[in-house]
Amino acid sequence: MELLAAEGELNPLLPHTVEIIVGLIAFALLLWILARTALPQFERTYAERTDKIEGGLKRAEEAQAEAAALKQKYQDQLAGARDEAARIRDDARAEGQQIKAELRAEAEEEASRIRAQAEQQVVAQREAAQRSLRGEIGGLSAELAERILGSELADPSRRSATVDSFLSDLDGMAPAGRATAESGAR
Structure with missing residues (x-):
């Protein structure tokens, strides 16, 4: 009896069967609505983010490869510039x-x-000095000859012949005198 009485009373721990059926139907309906509307949105957002991340990684790799190529190009240009500067x-x-x-x-x-x-x-x-000296020596020699001889050498041709012979004699003596003077100077 007590069991019967216990069966007739509501147990707060056990829900009613109608509530369970209505809850399952509502849950299934909510699941179906979410699967039709929200889940494709989540899938699309997930795919977009995946593409963005993969694309970003791909772009980063491409940028890195391009940067490496540019770096190599600049290094080649720099080496060329150094070679050109050395040349x-x-x-x-x-x-x-x-x-x-x-x-x-x-x-x-x-x-x-x-x-x-x-x-x-x-x-x-030297030649001008020799000419000048020859003229002076000639005049002096003529004067000397006039004094020694006691007569004038009035004849210009005779005077010229006397001067020329005297100068010839001097020229003949000059090499010996020069050699003596040069050895004395040394």
């Missing part, structure tokens, strides 16, 4: 050496020309 430096050195050699040759040529001019001037001055 330019070498060319400049060679050109500098060539210019230096040309300037040295020009300077030596100029020095030789100046030396030759100086020698020509010395020779011309």
